[in-house]
Amino acid sequence: xxxxxxxxxxxxxxxxxxxxxxxxxxxxxxxxxxxxxxxxxxxxxxxxxxxxxxxxxxxxxxxxxxxxxxxxxxxxxxxxxxxxxxxxxxxxxxxxxxxxxxxxxxxxxxxxxxx
Amino acid sequence: xxxxxxxxxxxxxxxxxxxxxxxxxxxxxxxxxxxxxxxxxxxxxxxxxxxxxxxxxxxxxxxxxxxxxxxxxxxxxxxxxxxxxxxxxxxxxxxxxxxxxxxxxxxxxxxx
Numbered sequence: 722x723x724x725x726x727x728x729x730x731x732x733x734x735x736x737x738x739x740x741x742x743x744x745x746x747x748x749x750x751x752x753x754x755x756x757x758x759x760x761x762x763x764x765x766x767x768x769x770x771x772x773x774x775x776x777x778x779x780x781x782x783x784x785x786x787x788x789x790x791x792x793x794x795x796x797x798x799x800x801x802x803x804x805x806x807x808x809x810x811x812x813x814x815x816x817x818x819x820x821x822x823x824x825x826x827x828x829x830x831x832x833x834x835x836x
Numbered sequence: 837x838x839x840x841x842x843x844x845x846x847x848x849x850x851x852x853x854x855x856x857x858x859x860x861x862x863x864x865x866x867x868x869x870x871x872x873x874x875x876x877x878x879x880x881x882x883x884x885x886x887x888x889x890x891x892x893x894x895x896x897x898x899x900x901x902x903x904x905x906x907x908x909x910x911x912x913x914x915x916x917x918x919x920x921x922x923x924x925x926x927x928x929x930x931x932x933x934x935x936x937x938x939x940x941x942x943x944x945x946x947x948x
Contacts, residue, residue: 754935758877761940762940762941763840763922763924763938763939763940763941764879764922764924764938765938766936769935777935810877812877812879814879824869824881824884825869825924825936826881827871827878827879827880827881829876829877829878830877830878832877
């Protein structure tokens with residue numbers, strides 16, 4: 722069964738360091754989402770791609786976060802420099818299309834701990 | 837304001853009990869998603885619905901569009917059902933984008 726892949730699964734870093742997360746969506750899925758989930762809360766959207774284009778990055782802290790999906794397939798989310806408050810689960814999801822009745826499929830997530 | 841509220845926040849049940857988790861939202865939606873998140877963090881899609889009722893095994897999801905409310909039911913609960921259940925909605929109307937807005941989740945523990 723097709724799955725959304727993410728790596729690494731766990732990342733521990735010191736504050737002020739740079740971190741990067743990778744996501745490979747289900748083949749053929751045009752829409753890709755990056756979410757941040759703080760412990761005890763629901764996921765919050767950071768950035769949404771349609772193919773290689775950013776559709777919504779209004780909640781992305783652009784002073785330190787960046788995301789790209791250069792060829793419209795896999796995607797990278799980067800944080801530089803990391804801060805203590807960035808400790809969270811970073812989830813990637815994909816869906817067939819941006820509009821319409823399209824279910825999201827989630828990856829296993831990357832749990833980030835910033836020391 | 838687009839809001840999604842879930843209740844209860846935490847739920848403990850004995851194995852075999854019938855469980856209901858509720859989700860309410862503030863304005864019209866085009867779709868509602870029930871998700872399950874296990875302690876490891878991975879999220880699994882359970883149901884996506886825009887009207888009526890869906891059933892899969894011991895899980896049943898219903899939605900009442902007029903009352904802006906959805907419920908997730910688990911029949912004959914089992915300890916392996918222990919997880920966080922999250923409701924997510926896609927709101928109708930302009931300026932909502934096509935993103936899902938998530939509730940904070942209901943943490944379910946089923947005791948043997």
